[in-house]
Amino acid sequence: MTSIDDLAREVGVSTATVSRALRGLPRVSEETRQRVVEAAVRLGYVPSASASGLATGRTRTVAVVVPFVTRWFFATVIHGAEQVLRERGYDLLLYNLAGDPAARQRLFGTGLLTKRADAVLVLGLAPTPEEVRQLRSGGRPVGLVGASVDGWPSVQIDDHAAARSAVEHLLALGHRRIAYVGGLDESPVDVVVPTARRDGYLEALLDAGVEPEPAYEVDGRFTMAGGLAAGRRLLGLPEGPTAVFAASDEMAIGVLRAAREAGRSVPGDLSVIGVDDHETALFFDLSTVRQQVAEQGRTAARQVLALLGETDEVVPDRVVLPTELVLRSTTAPPA
Amino acid sequence: MTSIDDLAREVGVSTATVSRALRGLPRVSEETRQRVVEAAVRLGYVPSASASGLATGRTRTVAVVVPFVTRWFFATVIHGAEQVLRERGYDLLLYNLAGDPAARQRLFGTGLLTKRADAVLVLGLAPTPEEVRQLRSGGRPVGLVGASVDGWPSVQIDDHAAARSAVEHLLALGHRRIAYVGGLDESPVDVVVPTARRDGYLEALLDAGVEPEPAYEVDGRFTMAGGLAAGRRLLGLPEGPTAVFAASDEMAIGVLRAAREAGRSVPGDLSVIGVDDHETALFFDLSTVRQQVAEQGRTAARQVLALLGETDEVVPDRVVLPTELVLRSTTAPPA
DNA sequence: CTGAAAGCGCTTACAG
DNA sequence: CTGAAAGCGCTTACAG
Numbered sequence: 001m002t003s004i005d006d007l008a009r010e011v012g013v014s015t016a017t018v019s020r021a022l023r024g025l026p027r028v029s030e031e032t033r034q035r036v037v038e039a040a041v042r043l044g045y046v047p048s049a050s051a052s053g054l055a056t057g058r059t060r061t062v063a064v065v066v067p068f069v070t071r072w073f074f075a076t077v078i079h080g081a082e083q084v085l086r087e088r089g090y091d092l093l094l095y096n097l098a099g100d101p102a103a104r105q106r107l108f109g110t111g112l113l114t115k116r117a118d119a120v121l122v123l124g125l126a127p128t129p130e131e132v133r134q135l136r137s138g139g140r141p142v143g144l145v146g147a148s149v150d151g152w153p154s155v156q157i158d159d160h161a162a163a164r165s166a167v168e169h170l171l172a173l174g175h176r177r178i179a180y181v182g183g184l185d186e187s188p189v190d191v192v193v194p195t196a197r198r199d200g201y202l203e204a205l206l207d208a209g210v211e212p213e214p215a216y217e218v219d220g221r222f223t224m225a226g227g228l229a230a231g232r233r234l235l236g237l238p239e240g241p242t243a244v245f246a247a248s249d250e251m252a253i254g255v256l257r258a259a260r261e262a263g264r265s266v267p268g269d270l271s272v273i274g275v276d277d278h279e280t281a282l283f284f285d286l287s288t289v290r291q292q293v294a295e296q297g298r299t300a301a302r303q304v305l306a307l308l309g310e311t312d313e314v315v316p317d318r319v320v321l322p323t324e325l326v327l328r329s330t331t332a333p334p335a
Numbered sequence: 336m337t338s339i340d341d342l343a344r345e346v347g348v349s350t351a352t353v354s355r356a357l358r359g360l361p362r363v364s365e366e367t368r369q370r371v372v373e374a375a376v377r378l379g380y381v382p383s384a385s386a387s388g389l390a391t392g393r394t395r396t397v398a399v400v401v402p403f404v405t406r407w408f409f410a411t412v413i414h415g416a417e418q419v420l421r422e423r424g425y426d427l428l429l430y431n432l433a434g435d436p437a438a439r440q441r442l443f444g445t446g447l448l449t450k451r452a453d454a455v456l457v458l459g460l461a462p463t464p465e466e467v468r469q470l471r472s473g474g475r476p477v478g479l480v481g482a483s484v485d486g487w488p489s490v491q492i493d494d495h496a497a498a499r500s501a502v503e504h505l506l507a508l509g510h511r512r513i514a515y516v517g518g519l520d521e522s523p524v525d526v527v528v529p530t531a532r533r534d535g536y537l538e539a540l541l542d543a544g545v546e547p548e549p550a551y552e553v554d555g556r557f558t559m560a561g562g563l564a565a566g567r568r569l570l571g572l573p574e575g576p577t578a579v580f581a582a583s584d585e586m587a588i589g590v591l592r593a594a595r596e597a598g599r600s601v602p603g604d605l606s607v608i609g610v611d612d613h614e615t616a617l618f619f620d621l622s623t624v625r626q627q628v629a630e631q632g633r634t635a636a637r638q639v640l641a642l643l644g645e646t647d648e649v650v651p652d653r654v655v656l657p658t659e660l661v662l663r664s665t666t667a668p669p670a
Numbered sequence: 671c672t673g674a675a676a677g678c679g680c681t682t683a684c685a686g
Numbered sequence: 687c688t689g690a691a692a693g694c695g696c697t698t699a700c701a702g
Binding site: 001046051091094095106224237253257 | 428
Binding site: 013014015016017020026027029032051053055056057108253 | 687688689690691693694695696
């Protein structure tokens with residue numbers, strides 16, 4: 001491991017000069033800079049992140065907290081964020097809660113996150129007031145995806161409007177018995193999104209003069225398996241729905257499967273619409289509300305980089321990305 | 336940010352004692368330790384990772400390199416690895432190549448990885464000899480998932496045998512015209528797995544006295560979209576296959592879709608089998624060869640932790656996890 | 671059991 | 687343009 005001292009000795013200058021030369025700082029002659037750079041390459045010098053982190057108080061690292069890495073949505077947001085961070089030479093420290101409330105508490109309960117990283121990106125979680133307090137006390141930028149908190153940048157879609165547009169589409173087709181498959185609030189994670197989508201669903205119904213039917217609201221846990229269970233429940237009802245709005249494509253696909261099991265044709269007997277435009281949605285010909293997932297990660301990364309002074313770009317504080325109704329073959333007028 | 340000095344002053348001991356107390360080292364009286372711990376909690380003290388990293392040369396961080404975070408397989412391996420690392424107090428630094436060969440070169444071309452982390456986990460990539468040399472020169476443990484290199488721990492499945500078992504199943508059903516949908520070798524990433532699966536496919540055919548048909552080998556790029564394109568190509572052949580072995584479930588699902596488009600029934604007109612037992616496979620009733628994905632991540636993490644002296648557990652050096660043929664409804668005898 | 675002090679490898683005013 | 691030196695916040699022999 002060659003250190004800055006080795007390099008300085010090799011070139012015959014001080015470590016201060018090496019440091020300046022390598023980081024492109026002014027007050028180094030071009031000739032010296034070149035000799036330093038050349039020697040650095042030759043000796044395979046890589047500065048110690050610990051040492052420069054200690055000296056500057058900056059680690060060039062961003063912590064990203066996700067409820068579940070394995071879900072397509074979060075993996076894709078991470079992909080987008082990583083891309084932008086990497087461009088600016090930032091590393092990504094991944095914290096996966098894996099749906100474990102204890103992990104969440106451990107992570108947010110201490111100053112760990114803000115101590116270890118220059119900024120924190122929280123995906124798909126609405127931090128509790130206590131968590132907000134903790135994060136704030138770290139004094140580092142925090143960015144949110146899928147939620148928002150006063151004073152912090154955020155990027156999200158209008159979940160409420162997205163849900164409305166899906167339900168209004170079903171209403172326009174003539175459906176009145178419309179079910180909602182979502183996630184329940186008691187879940188330790190993912191609280192904002194399900195609530196807003198459910199509200200949009202209810203509001204669209206009420207605006208259309210349709211009385212919401214409590215039995216039509218079912219938990220699908222944001223998984224295919226949960227969607228399957230939810231679909232079975234709905235199809236088992238004495239007077240079941242003619243259409244289902246699922247708060248995610250994965251749950252919608254589960255509902256599709258339940259319909260097939262029950263021998264109901266889609267969209268003949270049952271219309272189904274989701275949210276995401278997940279890769280698989282295309283394969284199921286699933287009608288859905290598309291959102292730009294990687295872009296959410298990219299934007300969030302840009303927001304915190306701006307706060308870190310890493311870019312001159314003006315990045316809006318609160319970004320609401322547009323969604324788009326994508327009609328395919330799983331929605332049609334009721335029989 | 337309270338530092339170890341603040342804490343030492345608060346308790347009225349030296350920083351050396353604080354350091355020992357907090358890390359559970361011997362030679363601290365129980366009473367002192369308690370006072371230190373209590374004060375640490377009270378002041379919200381979190382040690383600086385940079386400082387201890389600089390002092391010890393250990394960062395308590397493992398770098399994980401993946402070709403694509405967004406793919407279910409890699410996201411799930413990451414999940415498994417993160418889980419085990421977190422248990423031991425290690426952080427996970429994520430490097431996503433996103434299929435970009437330039438990113439791969441930048442990452443492996445410098446000592447960055449081994450300088451920044453105590454160990455490196457490389458997923459789904461076969462490091463080139465040059466990359467092996469670079470990584471080795473870092474002198475830190477390197478673990479591989481889905482590939483293996485002399486002297487490094489690895490965890491993988493027997494891709495060759497997995498492919499054979501799928502193809503033998505098709506042969507046993509009576510198929511002779513069996514196609515292979517895989518990934519091509521020119522890809523900058525993922526080289527080992529596709530090759531081994533293709534070899535298993537070819538070998539199974541030859542052993543059964545079936546002459547391989549070059550037109551039956553198609554690139555599916557390990558994506559659903561690629562599988563769809565591959566399926567279309569195969570179904571457009573004058574004398575097409577009666578069965579398809581896809582090297583991943585996602586590609587198999589693409590083939591399923593191509594069959595539906597072409598009005599061919601599965602498994603009536605075409606049998607399809609994949610590899611993975613991806614969550615979605617269940618929903619498509621897809622026959623497949625199951626592998627334990629999260630377990631691969633967990634095992635790889637344990638392997639490098641063992642090399643870091645973090646566990647007394649004896650972890651075998653080269654682990655080959657079993658696979659299992661899962662027969663569902665997409666495979667049947669030819670018409 | 672405890673503390674003083676050196677050292678890890680950088681960065682950054684300050685002087686020249 | 688360049689260097690000497692202090693300092694970042696820990697850990698760890700070494701002495702007591």
